[in-house]
Amino acid sequence: MNASKVDSAARERLRDVFPDLVETLKDFIRRREVSHEEYRQAVEFLCRVAQQDELRLFLDVFLEATVDQVDSAGRPGTATCVEGPYYVAGAPVLRSPCVLPHRASEPGEPMVFSGTVRGTDGEPLSGAVLDVWQADGAAAYSHFHIPKEEAPYNLRGQVIADELGRFEIQTWVSAVCHIRDNGPTGELLAVLGRHPMRPAHIHVKLTHETCLPLTTQLYFSNSPYLDSDVVGAVKAPLIVQLGKRDDPAEIARRGLKQPFHTLRYDFALPRRLAKAA
Numbered sequence: 001m002n003a004s005k006v007d008s009a010a011r012e013r014l015r016d017v018f019p020d021l022v023e024t025l026k027d028f029i030r031r032r033e034v035s036h037e038e039y040r041q042a043v044e045f046l047c048r049v050a051q052q053d054e055l056r057l058f059l060d061v062f063l064e065a066t067v068d069q070v071d072s073a074g075r076p077g078t079a080t081c082v083e084g085p086y087y088v089a090g091a092p093v094l095r096s097p098c099v100l101p102h103r104a105s106e107p108g109e110p111m112v113f114s115g116t117v118r119g120t121d122g123e124p125l126s127g128a129v130l131d132v133w134q135a136d137g138a139a140a141y142s143h144f145h146i147p148k149e150e151a152p153y154n155l156r157g158q159v160i161a162d163e164l165g166r167f168e169i170q171t172w173v174s175a176v177c178h179i180r181d182n183g184p185t186g187e188l189l190a191v192l193g194r195h196p197m198r199p200a201h202i203h204v205k206l207t208h209e210t211c212l213p214l215t216t217q218l219y220f221s222n223s224p225y226l227d228s229d230v231v232g233a234v235k236a237p238l239i240v241q242l243g244k245r246d247d248p249a250e251i252a253r254r255g256l257k258q259p260f261h262t263l264r265y266d267f268a269l270p271r272r273l274a275k276a277a
């Protein structure tokens with residue numbers, strides 16, 4: 001961290017909480033009688049996590065769901081969920097209805113994700129932006145598991161809802177995700193006797209100038225691992241049952257060759273606190 005870039009409120013907060021964090025770890029070392037050798041092994045382990053570019057993954061797997069729970073306590077509207085390590089800013093801006101960027105032969109089954117974005121007061125949010133990202137039908141995220149050059153922003157987009165807050169996004173059903181199992185994070189999970197799986201999901205960050213931003217995920221109700229997510233991030237109101245459309249005219253109109261799944265969700269965003277006049 002570059003101290004000169006930390007603003008003064010953040011410095012004040014850091015001075016308050018960092019010593020507490022260190023004390024918490026020292027207390028752990030005393031209680032568990034951590035040996036010098038164990039300490040050196042832990043340092044080496046964390047170096048390997050960083051060298052293999054898994055620091056984000058490692059922290060998000062073990063800690064982000066708790067941060068989300070604390071940070072969203074008492075928040076009205078649609079439930080929040082963790083961002084995870086695979087968000088990329090700057091995805092193509094698309095106007096609803098749209099198809100997410102994809103390859104000529106995108107694996108898996110097509111899906112149409114639609115719904116509305118409203119304030120928690122029920123008013124439609126004209127022009128709300130849904131920044132969507134997801135794994136493909138083979139569990140790969142673009143920019144991380146599919147090279148950037150091969151398929152830039154594959155299955156990612158910043159989708160603008162219409163004047164009534166409605167959106168319709170054509171994409172593909174994402175596969176069940178598994179955390180890389182030949183890296184240090186996967187090795188640790190194996191030692192802990194935990195599987196490296198996340199249930200199938202799609203991520204979205206919603207923004208509108210009058211509302212608090214919302215980062216969340218939707219989970220498909222037919223997916224395995226809903227009750228044993230390695231990240232522990234699943235929340236019941238975010239589990240959605242997929243539908244299916246097999247009407248030939250509708251399939252043809254969308255340029256598809258097979259029936260498609262449907263995912264419907266209506267989002268509600270809390271308003272920002274009105275500024276004092």
Ligand code: MBD
Pocket residue numbers: 057060061082083084085086177179198231233
């Ligand atoms: C993922 O796809 C994810 O969403 C999270 C939170 C952690 C690891 C992989």
Ligand code: FE
Pocket residue numbers: 084086135177201203
């Ligand atoms: Fe994910």
